[in-house]
Amino acid sequence: xxxxxxxxxxxxxxxxxxxxxxxxxxxxxxxxxxxxxxxxxxxxxxxxxxxxxxxxxxxxxxxxxxxxxxxxxxxxxxxxxxxxxxxxxxxxxxxxxxxxxx
Numbered sequence: 001x002x003x004x005x006x007x008x009x010x011x012x013x014x015x016x017x018x019x020x021x022x023x024x025x026x027x028x029x030x031x032x033x034x035x036x037x038x039x040x041x042x043x044x045x046x047x048x049x050x051x052x053x054x055x056x057x058x059x060x061x062x063x064x065x066x067x068x069x070x071x072x073x074x075x076x077x078x079x080x081x082x083x084x085x086x087x088x089x090x091x092x093x094x095x096x097x098x099x100x101x102x
Contacts, residue, residue, distance in 0.1 A: 021069070021070030021071070022070045022072060022073045022074065023070075024070065025067065030093075031064075033093050034072055034074045034095065035063045035066075035072075037094075038066060038072050039060045039062075039063035041063075042062055048066075049071040050062065050065060050066060050069070072096075074093060074094065075094045076093060
């Protein structure tokens with residue numbers, strides 16, 4: 001009964017996060033969408049990207065501050081293809097995943 005189980009290898013490589021800040025968001029609607037998706041990540045346990053003593057308590061406010069500072073990377077999909085095209089890419093905003101967003 002000297003069997004030992006080894007822990008699974010958790011060294012999967014996460015996508016690299018660019019070192020430069022994300023481009024500023026000029027549309028307030030895009031800002032709200034990106035901040036809402038980031039707030040969802042924070043509520044699910046993602047780490048905060050702000051090193052500040054006076055952090056807001058609500059995930060939504062933290063997410064808005066991260067987006068304002070350019071710490072959240074996002075992808076905006078191309079416009080929808082014509083309705084007749086069945087191979088149209090899925091539409092929707094997506095955030096870049098980092099090592100802390102699991």
